[in-house]
Amino acid sequence: MRRIPAALAASVLLAACASTPPTLPRQPAATSPPAPRVDAGTATSARANLAAASATLASGRIDLRAVQGGVRLAGEIGGLSRHGAHVLQVHARGDCSAIDASSAGPYFDATGRGAPDGGSDRIVADAGGVARVDQLVPGAVLGGGAANDIAGRSLVVLGSTAGATGARIACGVITLAPDGAP
Template sequence: MKTALLATACALALAACASTPSTDAGAEAGASAAASTSAPANLATESTLSSATVNLAAASGSLVSGKLSLMPMGDGLHLQGEIGGLAPGSTHAIHIHETGDCSAADASSAGGHFNPTAEAHGKVDTPTHHGGDMNNIVANADGVAQVDVHASGPVLGGGAANDAVGKAVIVHADPDDYTSQPSGNAGARVACGVISAG
């Protein structure tokens, strides 16, 4: 009888051990599912392209134009280049906008700020901001701004909701106050260009 009880106890212990991995696997699957639902499924975390360019053309009767290069960096995209035709020493907002259409004379065809996460407008280095929000640029004494700004959140390529390829870059007449909704009280759109791969 003692032998039978011992055999039964051993069988139960082995059964419990055998079921432990499936419980752990279930917990890992649950944790994995929870992790995948914590980040929006339609947002990409990495760019599929290594670079893009923007040729900015004048809008709203301005003489502002320039060329920018974009590259993936850190948590988003870094924009560098040169924009001319600005008033000497002036400060201007620069944003990525939602539609790659610069056909309207005032660039209104580019729509609002690129905002795939539906956040409020704000400064790029704060928790709440649009994907297209960037720091202001400043023109030198010759009216030329050396652009070196970052957009947090967008990627290049892949077609996800936060893919910036095919969106527009807009330079505004005034600085962004980083507070006024939805666009920082940045004034008229004085230049517009479409983000193109390569």
């Protein structure tokens, strides 16, 4: 049996490697551009019925109305910490199925500027644990599917703890109202 000299074997292997085409970097898959932000949606009103999450008693109803500059939230939320400062926010997904409302996803910023400032979405409960809501979600619209459309997303109430906001204690999906309904 004949043996191939080591030098010859090495040169054959090197030649094979040199003739292999270079690996090209993978190109990212084509994605559709994000939906544009618009000044007006296709609906004027919606509602979110908030149900308890994280083993709390928090619940309420928030009516949403399209107004100049955003969407106005109005309603009441009960079962909150007495005299507690809570947070009411729009979240990315219209899914409140998880017991802790984590299925609602992260905070959703309709303006596209980043995280909330922490002040405009605060609500304060009275001595009976009820908060009356009247606030604006700036830059938001209702309906139409634009990037700033909040219809089909969730409203989430964050609990009150000493010096910080706590767990998600209530969640409701924002549902468009039929034409003419409040």
